[in-house]
Amino acid sequence: MSVLPYAVAAWLFGIGLYGIATSRNFIHLVGCLGVCQSATYVLLLGLGYRWGGIAPIFYDHPPGTPAVDPVMQALVLTDIVVGATLTALLLVLTIQAHKRGGSLDPEKLRPMRAGGTSGRGQGASRVSDREQSTS
Amino acid sequence: MTAFPAALLPLPVAIPLVICAAMLATAHLLPARLPDILATLSALTVAVLCGVIAVRAADGPLVYWFGGWEPRDGLHLGIGFSVDEASGWVAAFIGLLYALTFVFAWGFFDRTHGHFHILMLLFLAAMVGFCFTRDMFNLFVWFEVMSVAAFALTAYHLAESGLAGAINFTVVNSLAGFLMLGGIGLIYAQTGTLDFEGIAAAVARGGRDPVVAGAFCLVAGALMIKGAIVPFQFWLADAHAVAPSPVSVIFSGAMVSLGLFGLAKVSAVVFGASDQVQHALPALLIGLGCFTALLGGWMALLQRHLKRMLAFSTISHAGIMLTGLGALSVDGTGGMLVYVVGHGLVKGALFMVAGILLATQASIDEIALRGLGRGIWPAGIAMALAGLLLCGLPLGLLDQGTRLIQGALAQQGHGIALVAGVIGAALTGAAVLRAAGRIFLGLGPDPGDEAGAPSEDEREKANRPLWLMLGPCCALLALDMGVPAGLIEHALPRAASAFMHRPVVDAVSEGPGWLPWASVAAALAGAGYGLLRNHLPALLVLPVRATQSAPTRALEALHSGLIGDYAAWLAVGVAMIAAVLAMA
Amino acid sequence: MSPRVRIALLALAALVLLPGAAEVIAGLPPFGSTIAQYGERINAITPEARHVANMVSAINFDLRGLDTLGEEFMLLAAITGTVVLLRGRRGEGNTGHAMRRPGRAVIPRSEAVILACRIAGPLTALFGLYVVLHATVTPGGGFQGGVILASGTLLIYLGEGYAGWRQAIHSHWLDALEGGGALLFALCGLVPMLTGAAFMQNILPLGIFRDLFSGGLMLVENLGVALAVTGGFTQLFLEFMEETRAADEAEEPGEESA
């Protein structure tokens, strides 16, 4: 038991990374990234726990009762906000990429590539888009 | 109550934050030009404030405790800023770079209710906070604010390749954030504090500890991802190449080198007392640095998309900075700090030239632009000059930084790093000079291997006058060349020692004077070869072509643009760091 | 790189990292044995120093308030980015009214759903407000409450339909809410400096321990966060929903050329 939380954290990061490396769908990939992030939650809260400690809220218990580490919890709170913002941004990027590339597959939706079809084939339509939006 | 100079410390972070919150709250009421004006002014204010702070910090670091939570009984309760002279000047440089970028981007983004400026100001505040903080988790917070602002800015154009590049950038840098947070959790659990000095003291007490090494591995990995060090460099070419040019100026000029700045601070201050880490650092940093410098330079030479070329050149220069860091001496780190500023100025100017070409000639492709730059020859002069500075023309800040790094490397007997740095700089200089010659002189009708490199049509808003874009570009170059060398020679030993928390050294050594010239000569030769290939005897051209093509294709294939590959390389990189640490 | 090579690389890296990870885990204090000195100290002194019961809120808004300031602006950056990226294609002009998507069936909403939403909506809002207000005494705070409040506005979408939702919520107000909240928080840092105190120093009366209005400046900061998060997350939902462009009003084909 004494190492289980840390092992779980390592496992979560590893499996998330595996998911990112093998994902064929950007939305799925964003989910995997979330798993990687949950590894940090588990690690931090695991490190801040103490057997028998109460939650660091001295409402029902008087101050001085042994409690768990509030700093780790504050760090994880910030981390959760980071997670939400990253997820939102990545999903937006995914939606927009799908709109333009017509696919969610990283293999089909590559950045600028030598001799690749991405970009060149659709270059004309994109330019006209931009002209519409600037006019 | 905090005395006067230290009481300034929160302001360079708070002012941009307040301005951007106010701009967002009134987004729909603001007249069109107001965001430009406000943003430029606040960036200038930040630069001036940081300059004042840096001057005042010359006698010793200024310390500020937020919320008045000063340490009690040796325990740090709140968050502190601690600014030494070097950090202050780096922050001042960043503020100035932003101010000039805002001028460069004047009117670039009319239609967005100042959203561009909001993101840029947040980016600025985060960078200054990153330079100033002395708290591990606060460092992470600014690291993430920087990342999030950068993610949004990258995809501003909404072109398809921009989006895929932005997704790769976001995923890789998010993973960097998670690694860093994991490392922070480990070090906090082991040392019981988040303050740099507190951790350093606890690490010094603890002796050899696998947890400390593990924490360093994760944090260093994260900062190296930000700093685009091989094998973490893949995201950079994708992201820089597609970001709008004002954003690229900041990315290459400040963000990447700030990752290495953070690495320098963390390894010298926080983990300075861990023998295991300090023993592992030279091999790790110099090895990776050499490799990065060479790979980045080589890739830069093989590009035709100007921004992508400059992105690879940034990778190469990041490698050179890393070798300076790897010397683990005051000279090396001091040289790296000067290099950060000098490189930021020159690279920023180069990205502005790229932006000028995009705006006036509606293309960014070196080959398509051949000869089209004649009408805007002043930009050509700026580009050629910047190219020469980039490869080591003995003039200005960048050169001074280079010579300091070379001096430190020579002193410690790292001959290979010295050679790798010179070759890397020469290659990137050759790439820029070749592009300048082709675009502005119309040379080089017969492209070599670069013809096979990826490229794409792109355009940026064209209604800005040339002088408005060229002015900031020239200002950056003038600044690089105009800072008196004596001033830095005088201040650097003190500033760099304070930065590393080491006793003051008397003077810093510089490398041999002929090395920069060798680099310039090599760059000119490389550029000349690229441009005048068809005039050269076949005896010279054929063997080069035969040996060059295969590795080039292999390297280009390695930069596959697939996020899955990048994730795998990331794991490999972290494993490499861990392995070096384990052997130390 | 083929997927197989990629997995081989990953496995190789894992093989190298595994012993290192094992060593690190072995070196850590066993799970649940002890907590860091920093947290212990905060638990010991903060109830008395700041008169608040919730240590996490005390850390977030007072001891390490700067982190939360950074976090709030990170949220602001993300939401501004989302807005820019999503509106990039649609154009700024279209944000005032509901967009229609031609050719999608309108699913009629049952009376029960509308009723349920009209009841649940105010309840959610109440719960969100409760969580916001009790930041310093019980679990929760501006962030959690703000997210709940923002989710509550989604019930308007469920109950009143997309057009009704868009009528009730204006993007400009949300910008003002979000920016205003963040501004309030940032000013909480700067205003104490005017009095000669440190940035974000808690100079307001601290109130009574375990009381709703305890914590002084923390309450104002909490309010700022709540405003910013409510505005920000609602904006986020709004922009995302706009992407699906539900067809609730009469269909006018061809209005939007995709």
Add this chain to the structure above:
Amino acid sequence: MTVILPLLFLFTAISGTAVVLVRDPARQVFAIAVNGLVLAILFDGLQAPDVALSELAVGSAAVPLLFLVALMAVRTQSPEEKP
């Protein structure tokens, strides 16, 4: 607690793995929501009610919602725009 906590950790590992292994995004959304819920319960078990409340609001409600909307957005545009 000594029995429940290890179980919760194991559940977290399993539900995280499920998120990765469910490759169809439409079904993955549910895995994500479940994962968020399991995490929230775990956090509560670790005496972190603040974090649990956040995770409940963000991880098991807001984020899955964003995923759902993203899926819907991708679906609505695919028939006509897919080349």
